[in-house]
Amino acid sequence: MISLFLAALACAGGPASGEVPQAAPPLVAGQAEAIFAAGCFWCSESDFEKVPGVIEVVSGYAGGRVENPKYAAVGTGATGHTEAVRVVYDPKKVTYDKLLDHFWHHVDPTDGSGQFCDRGNQYRPAIFPLDDAQRKAAEASIPVVAAQLGKPVAVKLETVGTFWVAEAYHQDFYKTNPAHYQRYRTGCGRDAKVDALWSGAVAR
Incomplete structure (x- = not known):
């Protein structure tokens, strides 16, 4: 019964579609990009779109x-x-550093096998550095986060390869399906777990 309940909450669903995901389009001059995996992309999209200076957040598949x-x-x-x-x-x-900090505070850094109620490799958290500067910043942040939480960090740095844009149904899901989204987010315990983790963090 519990497994059925969790399955109902999972970051999944949507109409069957013959739509084929495509690679992300090139950036416009003056823009930069960062790629993160923090569990369900519905939630990550919502979280990052709240950051001033962010132009667009696209859900997709990486790694x-x-x-x-x-x-x-x-x-x-x-x-x-x-x-x-x-x-x-x-x-x-x-800055990228600001986005990186936002990522750490909206994920469970100690869980490398999924996030919250979503389990499996397809929900593993990861940082995908796109250049040497991003890689150095991400690498430097890991021991800081581990010290703040007092626990090992399970998030890995991975090579993105191609970032594939997810099906249209998943884009802006929190806006187009607000009731479903909020039911999922609350039921999955995402915010409660993040708040509990970081409420006891040591300031650095």
């Missing part, structure tokens, strides 16, 4: 072995992808 992966295949864990978001931002208004 896998298969081209043009569809949601159903990713959900089996067999493609190697994890749900992720592409954060397009104005570097004059927000």
